[in-house]
Amino acid sequence: MTGPVSTDRASDEALAELLMRWVPQQRWFAHKSSSAHLQRLERTPLDEGGVAQLVALTVRTGLGDEATSTVYAVPLTVRHAPDEALAGALVGHLPDVDGAEAWVYDGPHDPTFTRALLSLVAAEEGAGSPAFGVHGTSADGGLPVPAGASTKVLGGEQSNTSIVVSAPQGSAEAPLIAKVFRVLSAGDNPDVVVQTALAAAGCERVPRPAGWVDGTWTDPSGATAHGHVAHLTEFLAGSQDAWRVATAAVAAGRPFSEEAGELGAATAEVHAVLARALPTEPATPERLAALADGLRARVAWACTAVPQLHEVAEAATARVDAVRHVTGAPDLQRVHGDYHLGQVLRSAERGWVLLDFEGEPLRPLAERSVPDLALRDVAGMLRSFDYAASSGAASSGAGGEGAGAWAAACCEAFLAAYAAGTGVDPREPGSAAAALLAALELDKALYEVVYEVRNRPDWAHIPLGAVRRLTSPPG
Incomplete structure (x- = not known):
């Protein structure tokens, strides 16, 4: 379990304001033609230093009977100095997040976030609290999670974000792909359930699994929800x-x-x-x-x-x-x-x-x-x-x-x-x-x-x- 990071209402409000300007412009945002309003923000650190964080952002779109609420997974890294290597992934700069000046980056583009996610799966550990948190699980008989991996976000996806995870040069470990589900829905994601069942039955027509991350968050009604947040599988290089x-x-x-x-x-x-x-x-x-x-x-x-x-x-x-x-x-x-x-x-x-x-x-x-x-x-x-x-x-x-x-x-x-x-x-x-x-x-x-x-x-x-x-x- 990662250590706690001090959070306060003012930091959450500042992050929420920043994200509500940024999220509706992303390809995975599902209701681009509708006005968007913040309903709830929850966040938790995924590593000891609190650099890698996961936010569950509940957004309400539409009006009247047509209104709908959606919970989005928003991985972030929060750094107290700018990182030029991540300039293209900058979400924004805030004068005070958790007591210090902060540069906020889109998490999947920062290797620190992906390594924190992989660590949860490899160690089968959790982060956060019973109200909002995540837990990693390794697939039985599946592929190992490489340590010290390099990462790269795949382009072109509409509804999720996939990150290619490559083992260090000279390692025998297979490359993986980590898919972050951007819309959080209560229940088991079919991508995890179906592919895992096929692989367990010996079917070679699907990528071999490495593990997954499930989470707990607050659904739009205020009730506690549980479901999958991310899925790790074999990456078929050269296909x-x-x-x-x-x-x-x-x-x-x-x-x-x-x-x-x-x-x-x-x-x-x-x-x-x-x-x-x-x-x-x-x-x-x-x-x-x-x-x-x-x-x-x-x-x-x-x-x-x-x-x-x-x-x-x-x-x-x-x-x-x-x-x-x-x-x-x-x-x-x-x-x-x-x-x-x-x-x-x-x-x-x-x-x-x-x-x-x-x-x-x-x-x-x-x-x-x-x-x-x-x-x-x-x-x-x-x-x-x-x-x-x-x-x-x-x-x-x-x-x-x-x-x-x-x-x-x-x-x-x-x-x-x-x-x-x-x-x-x-x-x-x-x-x-x-x-x-x-x-x-x-x-x-x-x-x-x-x-x-x-x-x-x-x-x-x-x-x-x-x-x-x-x-x-x-x-």
């Missing part, structure tokens, strides 16, 4: 992002069917292990009816958000409502939940390796942790092939017809290999799997239309084309 591999293939006019088939087999393997390692539930008529209700609501939401979709509303509603009448549906199980090419790495030694089992970050954690249809992951990957084809073709100036054929070949190869690995073939006309996949793929495409219209209008034609295809009569 390639599947999205980049696929889009490069399109741009170069190369097929991707063989790789897509291998990815289908890897996906089937992961789904099969999850069905054995974690609880499943039958797809009862009641569960399917609830799913159909949710899918109908998504159609209505999308058509309201994008009036252009009204022309397919009737066909879309009929397609998703077919789920209500499915018989013989596969059991519900734990799944990836946000599956696309960007969530997969190509390793020279291990082949396809799946990452980031958190599920859709904007969905409540409780929803992301319940068993679901494995075909939801299949639908996500089919949509990703469509996006990769269009993106790669656009970058090379290739025509849309060739991109469509490329995507269709990838989907066919993926589905064939997935069917061979699971015995569930969504290509079989009239089958339960075919009806479920059609509805789930349409649901994903409708979500994409709304997202693209709001954020990237030039991309909206990709999911719009998919919606028209998926609502057209068979053949």
